[in-house]
Structures are given as C-alpha cells and as structure tokens.
Amino acid sequence: xxxxxxxxxxxxxxxxxxxxxGIQEKMTLKFHLAMCGACKQCNKQFQLMHEAGRAxxxxxxxxxxxxxxxxxxxx
Amino acid sequence: xxxxxxxxxxxxxPGERQRRLEAIRPRLLAFARLQLRDASEADDVVQxxxxxxxxxxxxxxxxxxxxxxxxxxxxNKILDALRAQKRRGKWQPWDDDGVEAAVERQxxxxxxxxxxxxxxxxxxxxxxxxxxxxxxxxxxxxxxLPDNIARIFTMRELMGLSTRQICEEAGIKxxxxxxxxxxxxxxxxxxxxxxxxxxxxx
Numbered sequence: 001x002x003x004x005x006x007x008x009x010x011x012x013x014x015x016x017x018x019x020x021x022g023i024q025e026k027m028t029l030k031f032h033l034a035m036c037g038a039c040k041q042c043n044k045q046f047q048l049m050h051e052a053g054r055a056x057x058x059x060x061x062x063x064x065x066x067x068x069x070x071x072x073x074x075x
Numbered sequence: 076x077x078x079x080x081x082x083x084x085x086x087x088x089p090g091e092r093q094r095r096l097e098a099i100r101p102r103l104l105a106f107a108r109l110q111l112r113d114a115s116e117a118d119d120v121v122q123x124x125x126x127x128x129x130x131x132x133x134x135x136x137x138x139x140x141x142x143x144x145x146x147x148x149x150x151n152k153i154l155d156a157l158r159a160q161k162r163r164g165k166w167q168p169w170d171d172d173g174v175e176a177a178v179e180r181q182x183x184x185x186x187x188x189x190x191x192x193x194x195x196x197x198x199x200x201x202x203x204x205x206x207x208x209x210x211x212x213x214x215x216x217x218x219x220l221p222d223n224i225a226r227i228f229t230m231r232e233l234m235g236l237s238t239r240q241i242c243e244e245a246g247i248k249x250x251x252x253x254x255x256x257x258x259x260x261x262x263x264x265x266x267x268x269x270x271x272x273x274x275x276x277x
Binding site: 004005006019 | 105106185187188194195197203204205233237238256267
C-alpha cells in the first residue's frame, strides 16, 4: 500500500465524491485518514460541502412558516 | 400526510399556485445567482421557471413535492442559460490565475498541511447547514471563487450533474474536471473555515 501525504489524501477524498475509487486508492485514503486528524476534518468538510446543494434545495422546498425573512422583494 | 398537501387538486386554483410560487421565489433566486454569477440573468431564469411552472401545471403529477418540481424546472432553465453563456463566449478560457499557487500555499513542500491551514472542526454538521450565518459565509466564499472553478463546482454540487455531464457541457476532460473540483473544494473549504470559525470565536 502506498503511503501518501495530506495533499494527495485530499485529492482522493475529493475524487471519491465524484467517482468510485479503486481498491488501492480506497486503502490508501483509509489508512491516511486513520492517522491524520486534520485530514479527517477536511474529509468531513468536503462531505458537508457535497451536501450543501441538497441542503439548499430542501430549505427551498420545505415551505417555511416564517413569512417575513427579510427577503421580501416588493419595492 | 404531507403528500396530500401536494396533490394536484390543491393546485387547481391559480391563486394558490401563485402563492406557492411567490413563497419560494427568494430561494430560487439565491440558487440561480450562485450558479449563474449574474444577478440579472438569475432574475430572468427564475422568472421563466415560474412562468413555466404556472403554465404547465397540468404536468405536475404530484409524485414529488410541488416545490421540488418547480426546482427541477429551474435547474433545466439554468442549464440552458449556462449553455447560452458558453455560446456567447462568456466562459473564459482555462487560465490558472494563481489558483494553483493559492492551493499550494495550504501545504508544505512535503505535502503536509501548513500549520495555519490545518483544517479544524466546524462543529455539528446539522447545526452548520441549518445556520443562516453559515449560508452568508457560503455566499461570500462562492463569490470569491474564480469563475471557472465556481462554475464547475456549482454544476457538480448544487445542480448535481455528474462529472461526465459536466465534461460535455464544459468541453473538458473528466480528469481535468476532478482537478478543478479538488482545487475548488480546497479553496472553498479554507474560506468557509475562516468565515465560519471567525464568527464562532467572536
């Protein structure tokens, strides 16, 4: 198994959100994340950003009970 | 049941449809602005989407929520607008603009994080995503991203297109797409952390 540094690990955690990783890549990433707290945080944040679109959409699609949210665009 | 609210029957009344559409308009606008990076174009696509939704009401089958259906219409309109932007030559060629250098500054020569760039905890993800303040930071960080990168990032993460679809739209190789998304995520992450934790610490 290849040992990688943080920069390469972030490449793998980014790629994983767009395309399945190969077995080697998966192992490499898993191993790095187990050892590196900063990359573990980075991985969580990439995932959070990945969910941001869906979060925005569900905020828009769940009708809000709050009718005056300051976005009233009547002149 | 929630579904019964969205049955096509309830939306037979034009007044009710109009009320529901007006209610989500601000959110649609915010979404379109993030993606198109042009306020007047965003206004136009939202207007078109609302008109289409109103006129094609019979197409709403009630399988999804009404607002979700409207959102789907908006996404198609945004995609059309992006294609038009590209045809008009509004998409700049892929120059690097110091992006690579900005990304490299986060790492030491060995490939480890620079101490000042080491990712820190953002707290509970649920709380983060439901915080109004987080979305304000998100907005300003998106504006700060270079156009080229932001466009690919939002196609992937807001519109939910696959990297293969993005390649077709943008006319780039998939490998290139992954590189751009990697840089975009690193830049956006750094910006979000700065804004989000600065607020939390104050």
